[in-house]
Amino acid sequence: xxxxxxxxxxxxxxKANDNINIEIxxxxxxxxxxxxxxxxxxxxxxxxxxxxxxxxxxxxxxRNKSVEAKRIMxxxxxxxxxxxxxxxxxxxxxxxxxxxxxxxxxxxxDNLLKRFELDDKKNKLxxxxxxxxxxxxxxxxxxxxxxxxxxFDEPLIGLDPYAIKQLKNIFRELAESGHSLLISTHIxxxxxxxxxxxxxxxxxxxxANGEKSELDRLGKTLExxxxxxxxxxxxxxxxxxxxxxxxxxxxxxxxDIATEQx
Amino acid sequence: MQAxxxxxxxxxxxxxxxxxxxxxxxxxxxxxxxxxxxxxFIPNSDSSPAESxxxxxxxxxxxxxxxxxxxxxxxxAFAWHSGTKSGxxxxxxxxxxxxxxxxxxxxxxxxxxxxxxxKTSLLSSIFLLYQIPTLNKFYLSSGQITxxxxxxxxxxxxxxxxxxxxxxxxxxxxxxxxxxxxxIYAIPILSLLLGFFFVLKESDVLNGLTQFIQSKILYxxxxxxxxxxxxxxxxxxxxxxxxxxxxxxxxxPIVLMRIIYRMDIDYYEDAMxxxxxxxxxxxxxxxxxxxxxxxxxxxxxxxxxxxxxxGENTIFYKQLCEYRRTRPRIVGFTMLTLFLVLGVMAVILxxxxxxxxxxxxxxxxxxxFFSAFNSTTxxxxxxxxxxxxxxxxxxxxxxxxxxxxILAMLDLIPAYLFVIIYSGFNxxxxxxxxxxxxxxxxxxxxAQILTYRIxxxxxxxxxxxxLLTFSFVFCxxxxxxxxxxxxxxxxxxxxxxxxxxAGGFFVNCLLGLVGIFTGKKYLEEGPTR
Numbered sequence: 001x002x003x004x005x006x007x008x009x010x011x012x013x014x015k016a017n018d019n020i021n022i023e024i025x026x027x028x029x030x031x032x033x034x035x036x037x038x039x040x041x042x043x044x045x046x047x048x049x050x051x052x053x054x055x056x057x058x059x060x061x062x063r064n065k066s067v068e069a070k071r072i073m074x075x076x077x078x079x080x081x082x083x084x085x086x087x088x089x090x091x092x093x094x095x096x097x098x099x100x101x102x103x104x105x106x107x108x109x110d111n112l113l114k115r116f117e118l119d120d121k122k123n124k125l126x127x128x129x130x131x132x133x134x135x136x137x138x139x140x141x142x143x144x145x146x147x148x149x150x151x152f153d154e155p156l157i158g159l160d161p162y163a164i165k166q167l168k169n170i171f172r173e174l175a176e177s178g179h180s181l182l183i184s185t186h187i188x189x190x191x192x193x194x195x196x197x198x199x200x201x202x203x204x205x206x207x208a209n210g211e212k213s214e215l216d217r218l219g220k221t222l223e224x225x226x227x228x229x230x231x232x233x234x235x236x237x238x239x240x241x242x243x244x245x246x247x248x249x250x251x252x253x254x255x256d257i258a259t260e261q262x
Numbered sequence: 263m264q265a266x267x268x269x270x271x272x273x274x275x276x277x278x279x280x281x282x283x284x285x286x287x288x289x290x291x292x293x294x295x296x297x298x299x300x301x302x303f304i305p306n307s308d309s310s311p312a313e314s315x316x317x318x319x320x321x322x323x324x325x326x327x328x329x330x331x332x333x334x335x336x337x338x339a340f341a342w343h344s345g346t347k348s349g350x351x352x353x354x355x356x357x358x359x360x361x362x363x364x365x366x367x368x369x370x371x372x373x374x375x376x377x378x379x380x381k382t383s384l385l386s387s388i389f390l391l392y393q394i395p396t397l398n399k400f401y402l403s404s405g406q407i408t409x410x411x412x413x414x415x416x417x418x419x420x421x422x423x424x425x426x427x428x429x430x431x432x433x434x435x436x437x438x439x440x441x442x443x444x445x446i447y448a449i450p451i452l453s454l455l456l457g458f459f460f461v462l463k464e465s466d467v468l469n470g471l472t473q474f475i476q477s478k479i480l481y482x483x484x485x486x487x488x489x490x491x492x493x494x495x496x497x498x499x500x501x502x503x504x505x506x507x508x509x510x511x512x513x514x515p516i517v518l519m520r521i522i523y524r525m526d527i528d529y530y531e532d533a534m535x536x537x538x539x540x541x542x543x544x545x546x547x548x549x550x551x552x553x554x555x556x557x558x559x560x561x562x563x564x565x566x567x568x569x570x571x572x573g574e575n576t577i578f579y580k581q582l583c584e585y586r587r588t589r590p591r592i593v594g595f596t597m598l599t600l601f602l603v604l605g606v607m608a609v610i611l612x613x614x615x616x617x618x619x620x621x622x623x624x625x626x627x628x629x630x631f632f633s634a635f636n637s638t639t640x641x642x643x644x645x646x647x648x649x650x651x652x653x654x655x656x657x658x659x660x661x662x663x664x665x666x667x668i669l670a671m672l673d674l675i676p677a678y679l680f681v682i683i684y685s686g687f688n689x690x691x692x693x694x695x696x697x698x699x700x701x702x703x704x705x706x707x708x709a710q711i712l713t714y715r716i717x718x719x720x721x722x723x724x725x726x727x728x729l730l731t732f733s734f735v736f737c738x739x740x741x742x743x744x745x746x747x748x749x750x751x752x753x754x755x756x757x758x759x760x761x762x763x764a765g766g767f768f769v770n771c772l773l774g775l776v777g778i779f780t781g782k783k784y785l786e787e788g789p790t791r
Contacts, residue, residue: 048363051531065528070365081355085276086269091360094272097265098364125276126356138359 001026001149001180002047007055009042009204016042017053018204024182029175029194032184033226034201040184041078043201044151047182048075059149071099074147078154080138084127088118088137091126092144099145112140115166131158139167143174150174152183156190168194188223198222200229265364266374286716290728297731318401321472323497326400328475330410330493334417334486335450341421341485342446345428346439352379353533362530369430369523376426380419385727387414402497409496413489416511420485423515423522430527449483456480481507484514574657577648581638581665592672600626600677608681619691620748622681626674626695627702627741631733637710638666639781640720649788659711659781667703671696698744698763701770702737708777709733715784740770 002024009017016039024030032040046053049065062069082091089109096105113119116136121129129137135158142150156164171191174181183190193212200208208229215225281288352375353361361371390411397407432438456479461470481491481503491507604622611617642648642662651658678695681687709732710720717725747762 049530050358050362050534052528065368067365067367070363073363075359075363077359081359083269083273083354083356083360085273085280087276090268090272090276094265094269094360095364097268098360098366125280141360 001028001060002182003056003058004043004047005056005058007043007046007053007057009039009046009051009053015204017046020055020206022199022206022209024180024197026180027175027178028196029171029181029183029191030197030199031191031195031222032182032199032201033186033188033222035186035230038201039204040186040201041153042204044075044153044182044184047151048073071145072148074142074145074150076135076139076142076150076152076155078157080131080134082126082129082134082137084125086126087123088113088126088129089122091137091141095141095144101145105144108146109140109144112143115170116140116163132160132163135159136163139170143170147179149180149182152181152185154185154187155183156185156187188226195222198225200226202230263370265366266370270378284716290713290716290732291724294728294731297735314401320498322400324472324475326397326402326410327490327493327497328471330413331475331480331486331490334414334489335453335483337417337421338424338483338485339446339450341425342428342442345425346432346442346446352376358530358534362534367523368527368529369525372426372430372527372529373423373519373522376422377419379422384415384418385724387418388727390414406496410493413492416492417485417489420488420511420515423518424485426522427518429529430522430525433527433529433532453480453483478503488514574651574653575661577642577651577658578661578664581642581662585665585669594673596630596670597673597676600629600673601680603629604677604681605684608684612685617685618752619682619685619687619695620745620752622678623695623698623748624745626677627699627737630670630673630699630702631706631737636666636670637663637707639663639707639777640710640714643714643781643784643789646789649785655782655785656778658785659778663704663707663778663781667700667707670703671700674699698767701767701774702741704774704777705736705740705770706733708773708780709736711777711781711784715780718789736773740766740773742766743769 002022004020004022007017007020008015018039020043022030032043034040042051045051047057047059047064049057049070057064059069059073062072064073083094086094092105092109092113095101096109110119113122116139118133118136118140121133124133126134126137135155139155142152155167159167168191171181171183171194175194183195195212197211198209198215199206208225210225215222220228281291357371357375361374394407397410402410428442432442456477457471457474460474460477461467464470464473481487483490488507488511491504492511495501495504495508604626607622607625608617611621639659639662642658648658648662674696675692678692682689682691709729713720713725713729713732716728719725720729743766744763747759747764747766750756750759750762
C-alpha cells in the first residue's frame with residue numbers, strides 16, 4: 001500500500017527526516033509516534049507530496065505526487081486552515097467537485113456533519129469557526145472522498161471530548177471497512193487498541209517499529225515500548241529494545257547524540 | 263476547473279453577503295463605488311482652439327502611446343522579476359490544505375493562482391477610470407478608450423502568465439534565474455539606448471523622442487511592445503504590424519499556458535514556506551530561526567535606545583529597536599528616489615520660470631503618497647500585546663505612529679536640502695516643507711487606522727483600494743489648501759496666503775486627530791480578529 005524508501009528531508013543543515021524506510025500494508029492502521037520535533041509532520045507532508053525530498057514514496061504503486069495517488073489519499077493537517085469566505089457546506093461541496101465525486105457525496109457529507117455536530121452550522125463561514133470546529137471540518141473534508149489511505153497529523157488536538165469519541169469511532173469504522181490509516185501523534189492512546197503497526201521517530205529517524213501482535217505477546221503496552229525506545233540512556237535503549245528496532249541503532253554513533261539531547 | 267470556478271464564485275458571493283453584517287464595510291464599499299461613479303459625470307471643460315488642435319494632433323497620440331508603453335514596460339519588469347523569486351506568494355494557507363492535497367495537477371493550481379491574482383491587478387487598475395476625463399480631453403473616442411483599457415487588461419493577464427512561466431522554468435535553477443534577470447534589465451536598457459540613438463540621430467531631443475516612440479522596433483518587446491502595437495492601431499490608424507501584435511498577444515499566453523500545464527513542477531514547498539507566517543512545528547521554527555540568524559548576523563547589534571522607554575512610550579522605543587536591528591541603513595529606496603527625481607528636476611529647471619519650491623513639494627507628496635503606507639500603528643495593531651499593555655490608549659496610539667511619520671519625514675531631508683541649496687531658495691523652506699509633509703503623513707496614518715478598523719487588516723485587495731481612496735480623499739483638503747496658498751504666495755505675493763497654508767496644515771492635524779481617536783476606540787474595543 002504505502003512504501004517509503006530512503007526518504008531524506010533536509011531543512012538547511014537540519015535533517016528533519018533521515019533515510020526513512022517504511023512499508024504499511026493495505027487495510028492496516030499505523031501509528032507514527034515520537035516526541036515533538038521528531039519529524040513526524042514533515043514525513044506526513046512528504047507522503048502527501050507537499051515537500052521536496054530525496055527518496056521514493058509510492059501508494060498502491062503510484063508515485064505519491066501524481067494526481068491518481070492524490071485521488072486515493074486523504075490528509076488531516078495538524079493545523080486546519082479554512083477558506084474564510086466559504087461556508088462549512090461549501091467547503092464540502094468544493095471537495096466533492098475537486099474529487100469529482102458522484103451524487104452520493106451529499107448524503108455522506110450530511111452524515112459526517114451530523115457526527116461532528118456541525119449540521120446546524122452548515123452556513124457558518126470558515127472565518128468565523130473556532131479552532132475545534134475547523135479541525136472537525138478538516139476531518140469531514142478528508143473523509144468525504146472516501147480515500148483508501150488517510151493521513152492524520154495530530155488529529156485529536158483542539159477537539160472536544162465528544163468529537164474525540166466520534167473520531168475514535170471513525171478510526172474503528174475505517175479500519176473495519178478496510179481503509180489504511182497513518183496517524184501521527186504524541187498522544188499514545190489516540191487509537192486505543194486499534195492499531196496494527198507502530199513507528200517510533202526521534203531526531204528525524206525511525207528508531208524502532210513494531211507490530212501490535214508482537215507487543216501483546218511480550219505483554220508490553222505501547223507506552224512501555226515508546227519509553228523503552230526513547231529513553232535517555234543509550235545503554236538502556238540497547239538492552240531494552242526487544243522488537244524490530246533500527247538495525248543501525250547499535251552501530252550508529254549518532255544515536256548517542258540523539259539520546260543525550262533528549 | 264469546475265471546482266476552481268466554484269471556489270471563486272462562492273467566495274465572491276459570500277463577500278457581498280457578509281457586507282450586510284458589517285455596515286462599516288458596506289459604507290466604505292458604497293463610498294468607493296460612489297467616488298468611481300462621479301468620474302463619469304465630470305463634464306469636459308472647454309479648451310481654446312489652439313489647445314483643442316494640439317489635443318487632437320498625432321503628437322498628443324504619441325504622448326499617450328509613450329506614457330502607456332512606459333507604464334507597461336515597468337509592469338512587465340515587475341512581473342518577470344516576481345517570477346524569479348524563490349517562492350510563490352500567490353496562495354493562501356487554505357489553498358495549501360485544499361488545493362495542494364486535492365487531485366489537481368500542480369500546473370493547474372499554479373495557473374489558477376496566477377489567474378485569480380488578476381482580480382487584484384484589475385481592481386488596482388480601477389484608477390484608470392479616473393483618467394477617463396483626461397482621455398476625453400484628448401478627444402479620444404469611446405472605442406479608443408476601450409482599446410486602452412483592453413490593452414491594459416491584456417497586459418496584466420499576460421504578465422501573470424509570464425510570471426508563472428518564468429517561475430515554472432526557473433525555480434530549480436539559479437542559472438535560469440540569472441538569465442531571466444539579465445533579460446529583465448536588458449529590455450529597458452536597450453529601449454533607453456534606442457531612445458538615445460534616435461535623439462543623437464535627429465540631433466534634437468523632442469524630435470528624437472518622437473521618432474523613438476513611433477519606432478516599430480518597440481513592438482518586439484513582449485507584452486509592453488505588443489500592447490503598444492494594439493494601442494497604436496486604435497490611436498494612429500490601421501497598420502498590419504498592429505494586427506500582428508494583437509494576434510501575438512492573444513496567441514502567446516495560450517501557448518504559455520499549455521506549456522505550463524504540461525510541465526511537472528514541484529513548487530508546493532516554496533509556496534507553503536512563503537505563506538506560513540508563523541512557524542508551527544519545531545522544524546519550521548528551526549528554519550525561521552536559522553534564516554533570521556543569518557539575516558541579523560550581517561548587522562552589527564548596537565545600542566538602540568530601548569532602555570530609554572518608560573510607560574506608553576516604550577512602544578516607540580520597541581519599534582525603534584526593531585527597526586534599527588533589521589534595517590540599520592537610513593538611506594532607502596524612497597530617499598534615493600526622491601533625491602534622484604527632485605535632484606534631476608532641480609538641475610533641469612535651474613533657469614526656468616517654473617522653478618519654484620511648490621512644484622518640488624507637490625511632486626514629493628505624489629511620490630510619498632505611494633510610499634508612506636507603512637504605518638507603524640497598523641503594525642502595532644497586529645500584535646495582541648499592544649492591546650493588553652497597560653496605559654493611556656491615546657498615548658499608546660500616538661507613540662505607535664510616531665516612528666512611521668519620523669521615518670517618512672527623514673526620507674525628505676536630503677532631497678529638499680539639495681533642491682533648496684542648488685536652486686537658491688530660502689533655507690527656511692526646509693523645516694516648513696518637512697512639517698507640512700509630516701502633517702500629510704498624519705493624514706495617511708489616519709486613513710490607515712480607519713481602514714484597519716473597518717477591515718481588521720490592510721492586506722486584501724479591496725481593503726488596500728479603500729485605503730488608497732481614503733488616503734487620497736483625506737489628503738485632498740489639506741494639500742489643496744497648501745498648494746493654493748503656495749500658488750498665491752509665489753505668484754502674487756499675497757500674504758494672506760500664509761493663512762491658507764496654515765489652514766491646510768491645521769486641517770491635516772485635525773484629520774490626524776480623527777485617526778488617533780479612531781485608533782483609541784479600536785484599542786479599547788479590542789481586536790476584531
